Amino acid sequence: MTALEAYDDALFLNNLLSGVPEQVHADIMANGKRIVLRPGQTLIRQGDDAKRCYLVLTGRLKLVKLHEQGKEAVIRYLGPGQVTAAIALLKQKEYPVTAQAIDAAEVLGFESGTINRLLLTHPQMALNMLRMLLDRLDDLQNRYLELRAEQVEQRIARSLLRLMQHSGRRTEQGVLIDFSLSRQELADYTATTLYTVSRTLSAWEKSGWVKSERERITITDPHALVELSERS
Amino acid sequence: MTALEAYDDALFLNNLLSGVPEQVHADIMANGKRIVLRPGQTLIRQGDDAKRCYLVLTGRLKLVKLHEQGKEAVIRYLGPGQVTAAIALLKQKEYPVTAQAIDAAEVLGFESGTINRLLLTHPQMALNMLRMLLDRLDDLQNRYLELRAEQVEQRIARSLLRLMQHSGRRTEQGVLIDFSLSRQELADYTATTLYTVSRTLSAWEKSGWVKSERERITITDPHALVELSERS
DNA sequence: CGACGCATTGACAGGGCTCAATTTAAGTGG
DNA sequence: CCACTTAAATTGAGCCCTGTCAATGCGTCG
Numbered sequence A, B: 001m002t003a004l005e006a007y008d009d010a011l012f013l014n015n016l017l018s019g020v021p022e023q024v025h026a027d028i029m030a031n032g033k034r035i036v037l038r039p040g041q042t043l044i045r046q047g048d049d050a051k052r053c054y055l056v057l058t059g060r061l062k063l064v065k066l067h068e069q070g071k072e073a074v075i076r077y078l079g080p081g082q083v084t085a086a087i088a089l090l091k092q093k094e095y096p097v098t099a100q101a102i103d104a105a106e107v108l109g110f111e112s113g114t115i116n117r118l119l120l121t122h123p124q125m126a127l128n129m130l131r132m133l134l135d136r137l138d139d140l141q142n143r144y145l146e147l148r149a150e151q152v153e154q155r156i157a158r159s160l161l162r163l164m165q166h167s168g169r170r171t172e173q174g175v176l177i178d179f180s181l182s183r184q185e186l187a188d189y190t191a192t193t194l195y196t197v198s199r200t201l202s203a204w205e206k207s208g209w210v211k212s213e214r215e216r217i218t219i220t221d222p223h224a225l226v227e228l229s230e231r232s
Numbered sequence C: 001c002g003a004c005g006c007a008t009t010g011a012c013a014g015g016g017c018t019c020a021a022t023t024t025a026a027g028t029g030g
Numbered sequence D: 001c002c003a004c005t006t007a008a009a010t011t012g013a014g015c016c017c018t019g020t021c022a023a024t025g026c027g028t029c030g
Helices: A002-007 A022-030 A112-121 A123-149 A152-167 A183-190 A194-207 A222-230 B002-007 B022-029 B112-121 B123-149 B152-167 B183-190 B194-207 B222-230
Strands: A033-037 A042-044 A052-058 A061-066 A072-078 A098-101 A105-111 A168-170 A175-177 A210-213 A216-219 B033-037 B042-044 B052-058 B061-066 B072-078 B098-101 B105-111 B168-170 B175-177 B210-213 B216-219
Touching: A052 A112, A061 B123, A072 A123, A072 A152, A072 A183, A072 B123, A105 A112, A112 A123, A112 B123, A123 A152, A123 B061, A123 B072, A123 B112, A123 B123, A152 A168, A152 A175, A152 A183, A152 A194, A152 A216, A152 A222, A183 A194, A194 A210, A194 A222, B052 B112, B072 B123, B072 B152, B072 B183, B105 B112, B112 B123, B123 B152, B152 B168, B152 B175, B152 B183, B152 B194, B152 B216, B152 B222, B183 B194, B194 B210, B194 B222
Parallel strands: none
Antiparallel strands: A033 A105, A042 A098, A052 A105, A061 A072, A061 A098, A168 A175, A175 A216, A210 A216, B033 B105, B042 B098, B052 B105, B061 B072, B061 B098, B168 B175, B175 B216, B210 B216
16 A cells, blocks of 8 residues: 555654554555545535545645625635544534635545544544544634734734744745735635735735735744734 | 432433443443532633543533633533533643633533543543534634624624523523623623623613623524524 | 736725723622 | 612713725736
8 A cells, every 4th residue: 555655644643543553554544535636626515414524635725614795714724634524423414614625635535434433443543533623623712712802913923823833834035835825815814804914914024024925925034923923 | 329310311411421331321420520619610720731621510611711911702601511621631731711610510520541541441432522522613613703704793693692592591581591691701702892792782672682681681582683693 | 918816005984992981780787 | 778889781982993995006827
């Protein structure tokens, strides 16, 4: 199973399969079906029946929640090793969010029944899953509080820093956020409008804190953003 | 174990122990330590080391997340059968929120090691826990979106309806929300200020939709609130 | 090179937060 | 039972942040 070995990296092990005997890893993975996604392709659609859950192998997905009047909120970005649509563990539920590949991505899909059986036979896996969900919950609780208590500028700063930590890549200019990120998307993630994001980034660029291009953002002075995000 | 039988009600069974053989229920519960809480008493404090997790037996708790500059957000209200501080499943973490009894309450506390062991030996329990967490996550994702997309009035309406469903009690006047709920608390739950809540409730009272007293709110016309919360 | 999508910038208005001043209601102790 | 205290709730006035709308600029790709 050479294809599987390729995904058998540290990040991955630290998540769903950590603590599970290595001998059975391949067996477990063989239960999933590999799916390749093009940039922008929708993997799950909010409201559809939840029949499968997915493990991200490579690339990056975004989870978006849609509101009646056209607005949308980016709930989270997912990277390799993370699981989504765990809701499929419950019977007769609908996906609460839409999941979409940002750039190209690969995922492993597990049927609802399959994953339930796997979790029951490998309790450690269930515990790992619990940990991942706790992570998600914690993250969202934090962002909920920020949305409640902070002004837009602070939220944008915090969001950029978060994205930097999860998906930053060092360049000579600074830390580049390593996937397509338009003003609109950052606005959806920060819970504001593209206009405000644009204005803010422009201001920060004048201060020399970031460098912003079309769908690309490089943070040149992270410390300034940290300070901004923490000042009352 | 007569004390335990008292808590062995439907709600409870539908959560943590559903699907687990009945013979072992008492054994499992015997691993927990019963704790009685006075009104307002703090059970867990944000930032403390997470050593135990808790199952609510009776009464009602609120989970609050504190922000540096004094603001706070009520993340969730917990009723009988619900679990909190599941974070204790992870090693070396701190509680991300504060949990406080609203009126009198009883909980069952499980040591971190104990609950881990229980979940490993009873995989069905781990699955149940997963389901509860998925519920929490879903709830918060919805509220995050609402906070993002809706105006204050709609959010207050939705919050009241939610509280009504979870903790409503029929009276001759309408549906009473059955625990102490000040303007400030509703504001913290809805992510607004007590002033705005007060103004809004006053207006609704004039319209005959609610009846508001000191720390008590009765919904006399739920339908009006539903309509308000759903209109674009 | 033209067209389309992304980004920028300005003008404007309004929702709701802030602050301050009362009013109302619930306890408390004599 | 009544004065007194204290906390909750109400209401008004003002203003600021930020969303909205419109016009324009710019980069990229067919």
